[in-house]
Amino acid sequence: MPQSSDQIAQQILSGFDRYRRLFRDLTSGARARFEQARWNDIQEASTLRINAYEEQVQETADGLTQSTFGPQVLDVEAWPGIREAYIHLIDQRFDDELAETWFNSIFCSLHQHDQISDKTMFVHSTRPVSRPPSRIALTRGFISEGSLHDLAHQILSEYSFDVPWEDMTRDVEMIVTELQQGLPDWAQMDRGLTAEMVQSVFYRNKGAYLVGRLISQHEQWPFVLPLVHREHQGISVDTVITDESEVSIIFSFTRSYFMVECAVPSELIGFVKQLIPGKHLAELYTAIGFYKQGKSEFYRALIAHLANSDDRFIMAPGVRGMVMSVFTLPGFNTVFKIIKDRFAPSKNIDRATVIEKYRLVKRHDRVGRMADTQEFADFRFPRDRFDPECLRELLEVAPSTVIEEGDSILIRHCWTERRMTPLNIYLEHASETQTHDALLDYGKAIKELAAANIFPGDMLLKNFGVTRHGRVVFxxxxxxxxLTEVNFRVIPEPLYPEQEMASEPWYSVAPNDVFPEEFPVFLFADIRHRRQFAGMHGDLFEASYWKSLQAQIEAGQVIDVYPYRRAAATP
Incomplete structure (x- = not known):
């Protein structure tokens, strides 16, 4: 193996180390930001951490091409040797799976995607599926000795902050009450009932989370304690979560990424996977900020699914979009979204604007109401994996993106997103209770997006989906x-009756003007849904509601949006 391969591999790994230091620095600052209630700084740090990956990849790739090894790194034939040298360098690392993904990113930044193979990069991981545990402690244990009070007190006493607990005695009582309601009687009396808690605290937005599990002789439950910091009062436990589905929502693909310190990412992921086994590895890596690793895990799951099934791509159910075309694999819980070559006349945007909108969502606080996406380039699939009608439509609406290459179909650019049931389709088959709950949550989704300074623009039912947990997501x-860029207006009174009957408005309308009074008819063709929604969220039809939110945001307030049901006793 040429010595230069070793040196190039070392330079790639040095770039990874720089990125990891930056990632750790931003992550380790989460505790101080939470303690000091620096809510706006939290959102800024989250964006910086997301942006850091691509910035450091570019810096590393530029350094390689500008070095004396420039000609070699641009020669794809040299990369099998570089890959082999890199494997030896990362074998003893605790973040070796992340290091492989980093190598892939460097290769892809320097070469065409049709040169990707398992010889040049890590399409499949070389890391062992199971490995001996590290000697770095991930969790700490607490034994109840038959007293839930003592167990709760032990846990809270072990986690110290530079801000005092607001009222630990009250929090202990609340934890005990919630456990008594949530656990079977025999578990509460089990003297060996153990709490195993991750030593690091999970920070996100205005919250912090103690994450672990309760273990009895016969069963286990997730055990999550969300913490809040009320300025000038202290830190308190907001509720107790022992339900797997609620923990899954906290780690949802619709949330911003946690900041949590972890020396061995795979071990933390493995522990959380035991709490919520229904979550895919891709989602869990993404949830703790390693979104590129999530992308790698997603791609590997996709190619494994294609290799082990006869699934064919079909157009996704729902109303066809005016900007995006969406297709899916029935047996794979994901949709693939591509930008059409031509938009409907009513859409006054271009391709670059659409791309920037999707990237904005990646960087912004999604507050549980916007689906995370992964952006891909140059997907290649066998032609026979496409339903003929699906392929015909894709080639018709996006010929610059969907390319026929013999027996293969090249998708030059797309986003992947979790598949959901479009809200309009959901309501067509919903019971009265389901309809009530969905409309209620639809309004909450719009309000929580607005609280995060996001105005959806097109709020039609077809643009929202219902998750497997029944949550409504944009x-x-x-x-x-x-939200702060929108001008919410009240429709002015007509000067005379003929104005009101005219086909054109009698008042001027600027590009950013929005008239909430028009929402009821615009959003709901079904008059029953319109009336029901108005009873729940009629304030959304008033310009004053939106303006008051704008004023709060412009004053620097970060509005609380909780990803869980709060305890009844919470102040």
């Missing part, structure tokens, strides 16, 4: 904008 981003 997923069509081509018209989103910051």
């Amino acid at each position: 997923y069509d981003y081509d018209e989103i904008s910051y």
Whole structure:
């Protein structure tokens, strides 16, 4: 193996080390930001951490091409040797799976995607599926000795902050009450009932989370304690979560990424996977900020699914979009979204604007109401994996993106997103209770997006989906904008009756003008849904509601949006 391969591999790894230091520095600052209630700084740090990956990849790739090894790194034939040298360098690392993904990113930044193979990069991981545990402690244990009070007190006493607990005695009582309601009687009396808690605290937005599990002789439950910091009062436990589905929502693909310190990422992921086994590895890596690793895990799951099934791509159910075309694999819980070559006349945007809107969502606080996406270039699939009608439509609406190459179909650019049931389709088959709950959550989704300074723009039911947990989530981003950029207006009174009957408005309308009074008819063709929604969220039809939110945001307030049901006793 040429010595230069070793040196190039070392330079790639040095770039990874720089990125990891930056990632750790931003992550380790989360505790101080939470303690000091620096809520706006939290959002800024989250964006910086997301942006850091691509910035450091570019810096590393530029350093390679500008070095004496420039000609070699641009020669794809040299990369099998570089890959082999790199494997030896990362074998003893605790973040070796992340290091492989970093190598892939460097290769892809320097070469065409049709040169990707397992010889030049890590399409499949070389890391062992199971490995001996490290000697770095991930969790700490607490034994109840038959007293839930003592167990709760032990846990809270072990986690110290530079801000005092607001009222630990009250929090202990609340934890005990919630456990008594949530656990079977025999578990509460089990003297060996153990709490195993991750030593690091999970920070996100205005919250912090103690994450672990309760273990009895016969069963285990997730055990999550969300913490809040009320300025000038202290830190308190907001509720207790022992339900797997609620923990899954906290780690949802619709949330911003946690900041949590972890020396061995795979061990932390493995522990959380035991709490919520229904979550894919891709989602869990993404949830703790390693979104590129999530992308790698997603791609590997996709190619494994294609290799082990006869699934064919079909157009996704729902109303066809005016900007995006969406297709899916029935047996794979994901949709693939591509930008059409031509938009409907009513869409006054271009391709570059759509791309920036989707990237904005990646960087912004999604507050549990916008689906995360992964952006891919140059997907290649066998032609026979496409339903003929699906392929015909894709080639018709996006010929610059969907390319026929013999027996293969090249998708030059797309986003992947979790598949959901479009809200309009969900309501067509929903019971009265389901309809009530979905409309209630639809309004909450709009309000929580607004609290995060996001105005969806096109709020039609077809642009929202219902998750497997029954939550309503926005997923069509081509018209989103910051709430503070929108001019909410009241429709002026007509000067005479003929104005009101005219086909054109009698008042001027600027590009950013929005008239909430028009929402009821615009959003709901079904008069029953319109009336029901108005009873729940009629304030959304008033310009004053939106303006008051704008004023709070412009004053620097970060509005609380909780990803869980709060305890009844919470102040």
